[in-house]
Amino acid sequence: MAKGERRARRPTNGRQPLPPPLPPGERTVGQLVAEALRLYGRRFWPSLALGVGPAAAGVGLAFIPGLAQLAFALTAGALLVTASYVGACLLAAEAPLSTGRIPAVAAAGVLMLLPVPFLASLFIFPAVAWLALLGFAVPAIVLEGRGFRAAFRRSLELARADYVHALGGLATLVLTGLLTATVLFFLLRGQGEATLNGAAFLSVLVISPLLFLGAALLYFDQVARVERPRTRVSRRWRS
Secondary structure, three states: OHHHHHHHOOOOOOOOOOOOOOOOHHOOOOHHHHHHHHHHHOOHHHHHHHHHHHHHHHHHHOOOOOHHHHHHHOOOOOOOOHHHHHHHHHHHHHOOHHHHHHHHHHHHHHHOOOHHHHHHHHHHHHHHHHHHHHOOOOHHHHHHOOHHHHHHHHHHHHHHHHHHHHHHHHHHHHEEEEEHHHHHHHHHHHOOOOOOOHHHHHHHHHHHHHHHHHHHHHHHHHHHHHHHHHHHHHHHHHO
């Protein structure tokens, strides 16, 4: 082979092409975060809108004293977070929302988030472990059309398919979001470009969509892991 021909076959930018992403049933936690970032970039403005509700709820909590703060978090705050999660599921699936499912998904979201403030006050990990078990109830209603009770049974089924992946994926998303939002908050405060509440609002607005999009993609990972054993059995039977 001539030297010029070998030279022509080399990439001009010196970079090797990235390997294709693994399918959801084999996706690692790192690839889950990478796919969430890719979805965020591909659908930037709709994804950014997912952070408006949680950011507004976070700022609102700062002005509410005492027990009223907890009541707000468990009602309006939970509904705003659920709405963002629903939006992320629809973005990930590229599907419309059936209005008939709104009451069920709202009730499921509030029930799912009900113990989270208490669990998070102990340590963040128990709250993440709880959501890794029951957090799939929301997409089960939105994307599968399940009823209220059936959605929680489905969530447990999906969690059991690979709970280590569900827990690890959600924990990684939460920790990544918390650390990035904290850095962004202090960066904004250090530059003097925003007030305290403004910096908090902007940091949650920009970073929280990553958590919702990642959780939506995690649902598809778990669905693929539920279906994978059935596919293997079916193939063995046909052979």
